Amino acid sequence: MQRYSVLMIALHWLMAIAMITAFVLAQVMDDMPRGPAKVTVMGWHVLFGLSIAVLIIARLLARWTGAPPLPRNMPPMEAMLAKLAHIVLYAAMLIMPVTGLVAVTTGNRDFSVLGLFTLPSLAPTDWLHEGMEEIHETVAMIFLFTLVLHVFAVLWHAVIRRDGLAARMIPFLSR
Ligand code: HEM
Numbered sequence: 001m002q003r004y005s006v007l008m009i010a011l012h013w014l015m016a017i018a019m020i021t022a023f024v025l026a027q028v029m030d031d032m033p034r035g036p037a038k039v040t041v042m043g044w045h046v047l048f049g050l051s052i053a054v055l056i057i058a059r060l061l062a063r064w065t066g067a068p069p070l071p072r073n074m075p076p077m078e079a080m081l082a083k084l085a086h087i088v089l090y091a092a093m094l095i096m097p098v099t100g101l102v103a104v105t106t107g108n109r110d111f112s113v114l115g116l117f118t119l120p121s122l123a124p125t126d127w128l129h130e131g132m133e134e135i136h137e138t139v140a141m142i143f144l145f146t147l148v149l150h151v152f153a154v155l156w157h158a159v160i161r162r163d164g165l166a167a168r169m170i171p172f173l174s175r
């Protein structure tokens with residue numbers, strides 16, 4: 001079966017780690033009282049989130065140059081679901097950083113990211129700021145739901161079907 005390129009595999013796993021870490025940090029910061037500790041956790045959240053913004057550009061370019069097709073003997077319904085899930089995951093990787101960035105830059109205050117650099121309050125606009133936060137949180141939930149499906153689908157192929165599909169992205173499975 002045709003494999004993913006080393007670049008696609010590296011980007012998949014780098015981004016999976018960054019995305020899941022950003023998600024976990026968001027839950028942690030949501031439970032914290034206002035204060036400097038929360039600002040620090042939010043700084044890490046933004047840093048991991050912004051790394052997705054950079055990596056997704058490389059990933060979409062790499063994807064554009066080609067990816068292995070799904071196996072021809074896959075039932076059409078299953079292939080359609082897989083494609084749909086992948087589109088939702090790519091969309092989440094784009095929408096999360098963009099809405100996060102717009103939410104911060106339309107807020108009332110500049111936000112210093114761990115003292116490394118500052119995201120300025122460029123155009124304070126309440127409705128836009130709140131709308132972006134709303135979309136950010138909703139897409140995060142859609143992302144989580146799709147990720148759970150994605151992981152179950154991979155487990156199904158790796159453990160039940162044993163058809164070699166999972167090894168396209170998890171090379172050590174093929175040994
Ligand atoms: C934030 C987490 C994740 C995101 C955003 C994500 C996203 C994606 C996307 C978009 C693809 C399709 C690649 C393409 O054809 O263009 C893909 C494929 C794949 N992912 Fe993930 N993934 C994540 C986590 C995981 C995890 C935790 C596993 C392991 C259980 C996994 C295993 C795989 C496998 C095996 C494939 C290849 C499927 C195939 O051969 O068609 N992914 N992933």
Ligand code: HEM
Nearest residue numbers: 019022023026030046049050052096097100101133137140
């Ligand atoms: C892909 C990466 C990202 C993921 C998975 C993610 C996920 C989340 C989640 C789940 C929340 C909701 C926390 C809650 O209220 O329960 C959140 C909040 C937030 N995120 Fe992100 N985020 C990402 C990227 C970013 C980026 C790049 C920024 C800024 C540049 C950002 C800024 C924020 C801010 C300011 C909040 C707080 C919003 C509020 O208080 O309602 N996020 N994020």
